[in-house]
Every structure is written in structure tokens, then in C-alpha cells.
Amino acid sequence: MSEPAIRLAGVGKRYPPREPGVAPLDLLIELDLTVARGEFLAIEGQSGSGKSTLLHLLGGLDRDFIGEVRVLGCDLSALSDQELAALRHAQIGFVFQSFNLLPGLSALENVLLPDFFGEGVPDAERRAREALARVGLADKGQSPPAALSGGERQRVAIARALLARPPLLLADEPTGNLDAQTGEGVISLFRELHQEGMTLLIVTHEARVSHAADRVMVLREGRLAAEPGSKHPLESE
Amino acid sequence: MRASKLFKLARSNLVRELGALAVSSGGVALGIGCLVFFLALGAGLQGVVNEVFPVSTREVEVVVPSMAIGNLLGEARLDDAVVARLRKVPGVAAAYPKMSLRIPAVTRYNGLFFGREIHMGLEVVGVGLMPELVGEDARLPFQDRGDGAPIPIVVSRRLLEIYNKVFAPQRGLPRLTDSMLIGFQFPIELGRSYIAGKTMPNAQEAALQLVGFSDRATLAGASMPLTAVMRINRRYGADADNYSSVLLRAQNADQVPEVAASVRRMGLEIDDSERNRALQIGAAVELVTLALGILAGLITGLAAVNTMQAFYASVRERTREIGVLRAVGATRGDVAGVVLAEAAVTGLAGGVVGVLLARLAAALLDRVASNGLPDFPFKPSTFFRFQGWHVALGILVALAAALIGAFFPARAAARLDPAKALTES
Numbered sequence: 001m002s003e004p005a006i007r008l009a010g011v012g013k014r015y016p017p018r019e020p021g022v023a024p025l026d027l028l029i030e031l032d033l034t035v036a037r038g039e040f041l042a043i044e045g046q047s048g049s050g051k052s053t054l055l056h057l058l059g060g061l062d063r064d065f066i067g068e069v070r071v072l073g074c075d076l077s078a079l080s081d082q083e084l085a086a087l088r089h090a091q092i093g094f095v096f097q098s099f100n101l102l103p104g105l106s107a108l109e110n111v112l113l114p115d116f117f118g119e120g121v122p123d124a125e126r127r128a129r130e131a132l133a134r135v136g137l138a139d140k141g142q143s144p145p146a147a148l149s150g151g152e153r154q155r156v157a158i159a160r161a162l163l164a165r166p167p168l169l170l171a172d173e174p175t176g177n178l179d180a181q182t183g184e185g186v187i188s189l190f191r192e193l194h195q196e197g198m199t200l201l202i203v204t205h206e207a208r209v210s211h212a213a214d215r216v217m218v219l220r221e222g223r224l225a226a227e228p229g230s231k232h233p234l235e236s237e
Numbered sequence: 238m239r240a241s242k243l244f245k246l247a248r249s250n251l252v253r254e255l256g257a258l259a260v261s262s263g264g265v266a267l268g269i270g271c272l273v274f275f276l277a278l279g280a281g282l283q284g285v286v287n288e289v290f291p292v293s294t295r296e297v298e299v300v301v302p303s304m305a306i307g308n309l310l311g312e313a314r315l316d317d318a319v320v321a322r323l324r325k326v327p328g329v330a331a332a333y334p335k336m337s338l339r340i341p342a343v344t345r346y347n348g349l350f351f352g353r354e355i356h357m358g359l360e361v362v363g364v365g366l367m368p369e370l371v372g373e374d375a376r377l378p379f380q381d382r383g384d385g386a387p388i389p390i391v392v393s394r395r396l397l398e399i400y401n402k403v404f405a406p407q408r409g410l411p412r413l414t415d416s417m418l419i420g421f422q423f424p425i426e427l428g429r430s431y432i433a434g435k436t437m438p439n440a441q442e443a444a445l446q447l448v449g450f451s452d453r454a455t456l457a458g459a460s461m462p463l464t465a466v467m468r469i470n471r472r473y474g475a476d477a478d479n480y481s482s483v484l485l486r487a488q489n490a491d492q493v494p495e496v497a498a499s500v501r502r503m504g505l506e507i508d509d510s511e512r513n514r515a516l517q518i519g520a521a522v523e524l525v526t527l528a529l530g531i532l533a534g535l536i537t538g539l540a541a542v543n544t545m546q547a548f549y550a551s552v553r554e555r556t557r558e559i560g561v562l563r564a565v566g567a568t569r570g571d572v573a574g575v576v577l578a579e580a581a582v583t584g585l586a587g588g589v590v591g592v593l594l595a596r597l598a599a600a601l602l603d604r605v606a607s608n609g610l611p612d613f614p615f616k617p618s619t620f621f622r623f624q625g626w627h628v629a630l631g632i633l634v635a636l637a638a639a640l641i642g643a644f645f646p647a648r649a650a651a652r653l654d655p656a657k658a659l660t661e662s
């Protein structure tokens with residue numbers, strides 16, 4: 001089998017003290033983690049436990065860490081800024097808690113955002129419409145983000161993450177700003193993507209998200225642990 | 238990242254920040270407006286100077302030195318032989334000898350002058366010019382037709398201007414145009430002077446006919462065909478062999494000093510007082526234009542600083558968005574590119590508005606001048622001359638100012654740590 005989608009070995013993240021005299025913050029300590037291709041992993045953790053930081057490390061957005069981070073066969077420490085940008089562009093989709101749509105662009109243009117960079121995205125316009133249709137917003141392409149509900153905005157953000165058809169999706173509390181019902185819609189979208197073979201890593205502190213995942217882990221005091229009772233596909237063999 | 242995509246993204250950001258855009262663009266527009274305004278004013282005034290002092294930078298007037306030893310010995314002269322030598326001086330394209338009318342002459346006019354009865358007598362100062370020099374300015378033949386025929390004359394355009402703007406209004410005389418005057422004949426008495434109060438024994442009545450107005454004509458007097466002046470001088474026993482001056486035209490303006498040096502080596506003098514005056518006034522206009530241009534440059538510089546502040550604020554405000562761009566695959570260079578593209582649009586808008594402002598201000602000023610200022614000689618219908626390169630330079634400087642102003646903010650945006658940018662609230 002090819003290399004796993006994600007492999008962490010001895011990964012640590014330390015924030016220097018914010019003011020002198022205070023001890024530095026060891027936010028992530030000696031993390032080891034393997035995520036298989038096609039796996040749907042949920043990582044739970046309380047606010048401030050380092051979930052976002054972990055996602056930023058995985059996406060090459062934060063290069064300041066120790067240990068080894070391998071994503072889709074690439075050793076992130078060995079990549080240049082340009083190569084990391086190219087990796088994010090083609091291989092990784094990001095979804096954020098606060099959607100992060102650009103207010104000056106229409107929904108469709110927001111979905112097209114990856115096409116503005118790098119080599120662009122082949123057949124971007126058609127794919128963007130498909131992606132919008134896929135998240136159920138075929139008729140909202142011209143709407144500005146301000147005219148959309150929270151659930152719609154998050155679905156536009158997901159469509160944006162899907163535009164380049166990346167094999168890996170990283171989502172940071174994607175339902176955190178949504179009510180239960182709209183959150184449910186987003187979760188079932190993730191489930192569908194998973195069924196189509198995409199690798200998903202979603203950090204959350206909501207149990208309903210975790211329920212959709214193959215495997216759930218918990219980030220606590222800088223360390224990752226399998227959630228008690230959670231099935232583990234790699235260990236079940 | 239393709240330019241069209243870059244500008245699309247830039248535009249979407251600018252539309253949101255129209256206020257900031259207006260402030261940055263407005264500053265640039267002000268600076269560029271001043272720049273283009275002053276450049277056009279300088280060019281316009283230069284045009285007026287050229288009209289008042291219609292001298293060519295390629296030409297010099299050769300005269301016999303007034304105090305030369307050679308002159309006392311009768312050596313320095315301007316006869317046909319010397320003119321032939323002058324034509325051979327390296328760098329000389331053409332030589333046009335001139336000769337003054339060396340006997341007194343007066344004109345007396347009694348009668349109707351464009352509907353008004355006038356009586357006047359004037360001493361006539363005559364200068365003989367080669368017809369080639371007057372060229373197309375003469376509407377009727379500028380040729381001596383011998384004894385008895387009217388002598389064609391051309392008159393300085395400046396003289397007509399001064400008559401129309403100063404003399405005519407003061408005396409209540411009608412204003413005259415070229416076409417009203419061409420063909421006009423008036424009597425002249427050769428060999429007579431009012432000032433000296435004497436009349437030569439063979440004084441004679443003749444007629445002058447105005448055939449045109451020319452910048453080539455002498456300012457104070459009437460310019461006649463050279464052959465006519467020689468004929469009259471000879472007839473009255475005055476010197477008809479030595480010219481008063483020779484106009485030398487160099488092949489180009491750069492060769493004038495060289496030609497002047499050669500002429501001086503021949504024991505002749507250059508009368509460049511008129512040329513120097515024109516050059517000096519031209520240089521003064523240029524200097525003032527330059528100073529005002531620098532002032533406009535300073536205003537544009539301030540606009541660049543203003544643009545810098547606006548873009549710093551804009552980048553700070555959009556920190557999180559910049560993180561998002563990086564997350565979807567933008568490089569640091571792409572982020573800088575987006576900010577610079579915004580600046581380019583801001584600068585171009587400022588440049589275009591600035592040029593329009595300059596034109597508007599010029600039109601207003603011209604209107605004020607035409608309505609509010611009294612008529613004076615050479616009062617132009619416009620004080621401005623907008624040239625293509627003024628506009629091009631203005632827009633280029635506007636673009637440069639905005640890009641320079643946005644350089645550091647763009648770099649700051651590029652250097653943002655994407656992870657930190659994304660956690661910015």
C-alpha cells in the first residue's frame with residue numbers, strides 16, 4: 001500500500017512565553033499519528049487544546065515545530081514555501097469554523113478562489129458550478145456571502161475546498177458556528193465525501209461530528225489518545 | 238498567477254474599500270493634477286515666449302564689430318565676398334544678408350484710414366531682406382519692381398499685435414487684421430527727414446505697399462526687398478556694397494556656438510542679444526516649470542506616503558483573508574501581487590483623475606484670463622499646451638507613486654505568518 005495520508009512522528013509545538021518570566025507553552029507534545037488514505041478521522045479536544053495548531057502544522061501553514069510531519073508522501077520540513085503553497089493548492093482542502101469567505105467576491109467567485117493562484121484549476125468555472133450544485137447551492141452562485149445563511153456560507157466554503165479535487169480535507173470545527181440542523185447537513189456532506197474516497201481529518205468538540213468518523217481521537221494536555229470505545233481500523237486487524 | 242485574475246481579485250477588494258481608495262487616489266490625483274497642470278502651463282508659456290521672441294535657436298545675426306581695429310582700417314566689412322566666405326563656414330546651412338536703408342525717408346498719411354480721418358507723419362526705418370527669408374509670409378510678390386513702382390514691404394507681426402492691443406485702443410483706432418491691411422499703399426518720401434529737418438536735393442516721392450506680416454521683418458520699421466534697398470542706397474550715393482548684417486542659419490542648434498566662434502575668428506561679431514533674451518526667458522520659464530514640477534512631485538510623494546498608510550491599514554484589516562489566500566494555495570508572492578495590483582488600480586485611477594483635474598483647472602483659468610484680464614499684446618487664447626507626454630508622464634508617475642507607496646505594505650502582507658493570520662480575530 002502507498003504511504004498513509006498523514007504520518008506524525010514525535011511532533012511537538014512550543015510557543016515561547018508571551019511575557020518574560022513565564023514558562024513556554026508546550027501545546028503539542030511528542031505526537032505520533034497515522035491517518036490512512038481514505039480514512040475519516042475526528043479529533044476532539046477542548047478549546048485551547050491545540051486542535052487548530054495541529055491542523056495548521058498539517059497544512060504547512062505553520063512551519064515552526066519539531067518532529068516529522070508527512071502529508072501525502074511529503075516531508076513538510078523539506079518543502080520550500082512555494083512547494084507548500086503548491087501542496088495546499090492541489091492536494092489539501094481547508095474548511096474553517098468561521099467559513100472565511102471573501103466578502104468582496106460572490107459565492108461562485110469564492111469557490112473559484114483556488115483558481116486565482118498557482119497554475120489555476122483546470123476547467124475551473126465548470127467545476128465550481130458542479131461543486132456549488134453538489135453542496136446544494138446551484139442557484140446561489142451570484143449571491144455575496146453577506147446574503148447567505150451560516151449553513152450556506154459553510155457549504156460555499158466546502159465547495160471552495162473541493163474545487164481542486166484534493167485528496168485530503170482538513171476541517172477546523174466546521175459545525176462550530178452552525179445550529180444543530182444545518183450542522184447535520186454539513187456532516188452528511190462530509191460522510192458522502194468520505195464514501196467517495198476522500199481522506200478527512202476534522203477537529204471538533206462536538207460528539208455528533210465524531211459519530212460520522214471512522215475513528216475518534218482526543219487531544220488533551222498536548223497529547224493524542226484514542227477515545228475509549230472508538231473503533232480503530234488499523235488496530236482491529 | 239495571471240494578471241487578469243490578479244486584477245479581478247484586486248478589484249473585489251477595492252470595491253469594498255472605496256473610501257480608502259478615494260483617499261489614496263485623491264492624493265495621487267492632486268499631485269498628478271499639479272504636475273500635468275504645471276507642465277502644460279510651462280509648455281504654453283514657452284509657446285508665448287516663442288511668439289513674442291520669434292527667434293530660431295539655429296540662427297545668429299552677424300554684424301561688423303562697432304569698435305574693431307579692423308573696422309578702423311576698413312578691413313571688417315560685410316560685402317558679397319564675406320557673405321560667400323560665411324556660407325562656407327562649417328555648420329552653416331544658409332546665409333541671408335540684410336541691408337539698412339541708409340538715407341532718411343518719411344511717410345505722411347492724410348486721409349481716411351478705415352473710416353477715420355487721420356493725419357500723421359513718420360520716419361521710416363527700412364531694412365532690406367532677401368525674399369527667401371520672408372517666403373510664404375508675403376501674400377503678394379515681395380520683389381523690387383524698379384523705380385516708380387510701389388515698393389513691397391513686410392511688417393513685423395509683433396508690430397501689428399502692439400498696434401492692435403496698445404495703440405489702437407488708446408487712440409480709438411480700429412483694430413486691424415492681416416487681410417484688411419494686405420495690399421494697403423501709402424506714400425513715402427525718400428531723402429527727407431522730419432527729425433533732422435532736412436531734405437536731400439534729389440528727394441523723391443514713392444509708394445510703399447504692404448504685402449504681408451512676418452516674424453522675419455524688423456520690429457521697428459519696414460522690411461523691403463534687399464534689391465530695392467540696394468538700388469535706393471546706390472541712387473542716393475550711400476553705401477550699397479556692404480551689408481548691415483548677415484543672418485546665418487546653422488545646420489542645427491548645437492552647431493551655433495561653433496559657427497559663432499568661426500565668425501569671430503573672421504573678425505566679425507555676433508549680435509545675439511535678441512536670441513539671448515529669448516533663450517534667457519525660455520530658460521526662466523523652464524526653471525519655474527521645473528520648480529513647480531518638483532513641488533508637484535513633492536505632493537505626489539506625500540500621496541505615496543498616504544497610500545502607504547492606507548495600504549498598511551488595509552492589510553492589517555484583511556489579515557485573516559490573507560491567511561485564507563495562503564490556505565487555498567497563494568504564495569507570498571501572490572499575496573504581494575494582489576496588494577500591488579490594488580495599488581496599481583489606485584494609482585491609475587488617481588492619474589486619470591489628476592489629468593482631468595489639470596485640464597479642468599486649465600480651462601477654468603483660461604476662462605478667467607479671457608474674461609478678467611485686459612487685452613494685452615500676445616495675450617494667448619490659452620496659457621496651456623497639453624502634450625501627449627505630459628499625460629503619459631502624469632499617469633506613469635501616478636502608477637509609480639502608488640506602487641512605491643504600497644511596496645512596504647505588500648511586503649508586510651507577504652510576510653504574514655499564515656497560521657497566525659488565520660487565528661486573527
Ligand SMILES: Nc1ncnc2c1ncn2[C@@H]1O[C@H](COP(=O)(O)OP(=O)(O)O)[C@@H](O)[C@H]1O
Nearest residue numbers: 015025027045046047048049050051052053054
Ligand atoms: N502565538 C502564540 N503564542 C503563544 N501561545 C499561543 C499562540 N498562539 C496560540 N497560542 C496558544 O495556543 C492555544 C490555542 O491553540 P489552538 O490550536 O487555537 O486551540 P484550539 O483550536 O483547540 O482551540 C491557546 O492556549 C493559545 O494561548
Ligand SMILES: [Mg+2]
Nearest residue numbers: 051052053172
Ligand atoms: Mg481552534
